[in-house]
Amino acid sequence: MSAEGTNVPSLSEAPLQGNSPDGGPRIPSEFSLIVECGKGASPLSAYSSALGPIPEVLTHYADRLRVPFWFLGRKNGYSRSLRGEAIFLHHFALPTPPVLFGIWPRVPPTRLPFAFGYPIAPAAQQAFPPGAQIGRGHLLRDQEGQGVAETVTGNIYFLFNLLGQDGELRCFLLRRLLDLGLPQVLKELSTLSPLGLEPLQDTLETLRRETEEAATTWSRQRQARVQQAYLQECRSRVHGETAFLEQEMQFIEDNLEEYARRITGETRRLSAYQRRLNTLRGTPSQHEQHLKDLAELKELPEVREVQIQDGRITVFTTPLRAEFDGREFHLGSYRMEISFAGDIRIHNLTDALGAYDHPHIYQGRPCLGNIREGIAKMIGEYQIVVTVYVLLDFLKTVNTKDWRIPIAYWQEVGS
Amino acid sequence: MTTDLLERERAVAVKVVMMGKNVTTFHGKEPLSLGDVLAEMGTTGNTEVRVNGVTVDKTHRLTSGDMVLVVPKIRGG
Known part of the structure; x- marks a missing residue:
């Protein structure tokens, strides 16, 4: 083969000019x-x-x-x-x-x-x-x-x-x-x-169609890669935000517990002053009422046993059920520990799902939602029986918006 | 004197616990229904009410020593 007017070296003979940015051989300028x-x-x-x-x-x-x-x-x-x-x-x-x-x-x-x-x-x-x-x-x-x-x-x-x-x-x-x-x-x-001329034209048209088809396929592949990368990015962002939110929630939970303890303490102080005032005014003591309440507590059908020791009251429940969406779920038996200092721990003794004791309880720490302050006040007033009433209601109630795990993971009654 | 005794016999005292607010003893005359107590205490409809831990109708007749618990509709977090 010969070409008029060219003496350019072939690519294999041309000197390579260092390395390209990606580390491969660089194409010579000529x-x-x-x-x-x-x-x-x-x-x-x-x-x-x-x-x-x-x-x-x-x-x-x-x-x-x-x-x-x-x-x-x-x-x-x-x-x-x-x-x-x-x-x-x-x-x-x-x-x-x-x-x-x-x-x-x-x-x-x-x-x-x-x-x-x-x-x-x-x-x-x-x-x-x-x-x-x-x-x-x-x-x-x-x-x-x-x-x-x-x-x-x-x-x-x-x-x-x-x-x-x-x-x-x-x-x-x-x-x-x-x-x-x-x-x-x-x-x-x-x-x-x-x-011939016509076969050449046909071949050019065939090559053009090949290009179109290959380009369409490549475009689809690129689109798929973009989608994959986008999904990956979304997952990564969701993962990051989830971790952040969990951390923040934990922080807020800790804060709330601290506030609950404060409410309990302040309420108790208020009650103490009230009792002192009542004594000064000649109002009879409420001790008898407390004992009556405790007896009523033991009579509740959901309460299996009540223990009091180490500054807290422990209530063992019978197997509890919760109704949701027209279906009833078997949640199991619970141990409620109500500290007189205001802390509450509730453990599922029979049907815990890993760290989840209840749709609203994780590792024994209940997320009491809108009743947290009220509960704290009631403990402060030594209204333990009423507190147990409310906690039993809490255990039998689920809120889909804020639950940590869907109730559907528990066994449905009759299934 | 006799009238006083009759009045005392007819009086009904129930403990009303309004969660997060106060605990009071409500005194009323027989017949005293749950609806009467709630109306007197000014509770709103956005609450749940139990008498001795059990959900009852507003027409439920209260007796002395009953405990009425008024809690907001529980929404666990």
Whole structure:
């Protein structure tokens, strides 16, 4: 094979310029890549891996069209049009010098954020704008009207930095450029290829459809990857926020317990003063009433046993049930420990679900919701029996909005 | 004197616990219903009421020594 007017070294002979940012070999500023077709073609492994899918795409087109391709790169953006037994593809170059005398920007570079609808890598958006300078070729535009290539008799010039894009995008951009440019050099193709004009046109149409299908598939894959990444990000955010909220809730729970203890203490102080006042006024003691209350407590059908020791009253319940949504659930038997200091612990003795003793109790610590302050006051007033009444009601009530675990995890009565 | 004794026999004293507010002893005359006590105490409808730990109707007749518990509708946290 020969080409008039070119002495550019082949890519394998060109010196490599250090490493690319991703650690791979960098593409030299000047190179030529010859892609033959048929039996004389080089294996794909002969090409530099830095070129990504370029050799594969060109080999595919060369085999299908039975035409060799030369892929050329020049460092100053000027690449003379060539004539020979190949279709010449000039990477990021013009058929006329874009800079004269090394200083005058005859064709000032511009930026191309999108080509063929694909976003171009921000670091490689340089492009040559369309122009009417002497020596410019026939401009080719993508579907959005952006000038992306020029043709000059058997030569196709890429007006943007194709090799600056990542591998997958390179493949589709190159295919799109070939699908756009090759029909413009059909005359030269027909002289180079043993195929006739019509088969060539059919093959170009087939290749174009292949590109469309591959691009559609790639677009779907990219969309799926984006969705996956988005879901991952959402999960991560939810996880982070959940951890934060749990930590905050724990902090608030601790605060509330402290406040409850204070309410108990203050209420007790108030009661003590009230009792002292009653004594001074001659009101009878309430001790008898307390004893009567305790006897009533033991008579409650849900109370199995009552113990009093170490400054707290412990109540063992019979198996309790809670009704929710027209269904009844078996929650089990509980041990309620009501400290006279104001602390409350409730443990499920028979049907705890891990650390959950009840939809509103975690590790024995009840979240009393809207009755917390009232309970604290009642303990402060030594209204222990009433407190047990309310706690029994609490155990038999669930609130879907704030429960920590759905009641459906407990066994339904009759199931 | 006899009238006083009759009055005392007819009087009904129930303990009313309004959770989070106060504990009082309510004195009324027979027949005393739960509805009478609640109306007198000015409780709102957004509460649950138990008499001796049991839910009863407002027409339930109270006797001396009963304990009326008025709690807000319980919403566990």
